[in-house]
Amino acid sequence: MSPFISLEGKRALVTSGTRGAGAATVKLFRELGAKVLTSARSRPEDLPAEMFVGVDLTTPEGCAQLAETVRQRLGGVDIIVHMLGGSSAPAGGYEALTDEEWRKELDLNLMPAVRLDRELVPAMTAQGSGVIVHVTSIQRVMPLPESTIGYAAAKAALSSYSKSLSKLVSPKGVRVVRISPGWIATEGSIAFAERLSGQHGVSVEAGRKMIMDALGGIPIGRPASTDEVANLIAFVSSDRAGSITGTEYVIDGGTVPTV
CATH class of the missing domain: 1.10.1220 (Arc Repressor Mutant)
Structure with a gap:
């Protein structure tokens, strides 16, 4: 009997795949047969060097370097999982966020996906297939005003961008899906x-x-556990989800209180 989900032969890029839900996704993708490349600023000892690219994706240069490495090592890509995200902004609400803090939030939570998609998605549309997973956050719809204004706004921008991208590339065979976790x-x-x-x-x-x-x-x-998030990402990345695009899946244990 064939497995319910298989990623056999797929070439996958998972950003920020050395810890947390990113590491769980890399592990599961490999178990399902995908050839995986991941990135972070430093490589953990247990991750094979051939699977890793050490780059700073908050910079245009880092994104360009990763895209070129994807082309060199994988010959292209079938699945991109934009896992990178987070916040180092100080608490204190809007008054605490300088222009520099706003720039950091956007450069970490929005621009890496924009830049990598611009580099890699044209080859996906040329081959007529592919999946892009943008990991957003429930904070985009329920920000914590004292601590996550910048992060939430950047994730909201990522979600809007993702929806727009899906309308452009889905007719060309490339699916775009958002995963929106709560607390992991x-x-x-x-x-x-x-x-x-x-x-x-x-x-x-x-x-x-x-x-x-x-x-x-x-x-x-x-x-949610990191494995639960990885399971959802694997499903939407697989051929089982072949008609799913342009939408968002929330995995938050019911945290968001509205429909």
Whole structure:
């Protein structure tokens, strides 16, 4: 019996694939038969060198270097997963965000996808097939005003760009899908819960609850696992999802309170 999902023979690029949901996606793609290339600023010891490109994707030069390496090592690409994202902006609402902080948020959460798509998608449309997955965030529809204004705005821009791109390239055989996670149980989020527990003199579990409360609660009572996010990305990247394009899949345990 053939597997429900196979990525056998597919050439895939997963940005920021050395930890968290990105690493889980790289691992699953490989298990499903894809030839995977990933990027970050530094390579973990357990990742084969031939699978890795060390680049800074917040710069045009880094994006150009990664695109050229994709062409050299893979001969093109069938799946692009834009996993890169995050925020280093200070808390304090709109007044705390200087022009430089706004630039950092856009250069991390929007422009790498724009630049890499511009480099790599024309070859996809020329071959008449391909999948682009833009990982956005539920923060685009429910930003935390004290801490994620810039991040949320950049992810909203990514989502709008993704929808526009889908209308341009889907008629040429290239699907574009958005994945919108809520809180994911990554190393970073666990460390954040531990910091909260230390700061407030409570248990780590209480620290986790503080994060969930800040999001308005998570109905299933826990964050998504990195494997759960990877599973969804693998499905929409596979031929099983052949008629899915231009849409968004939310994986947040029910956090977003509206339809």
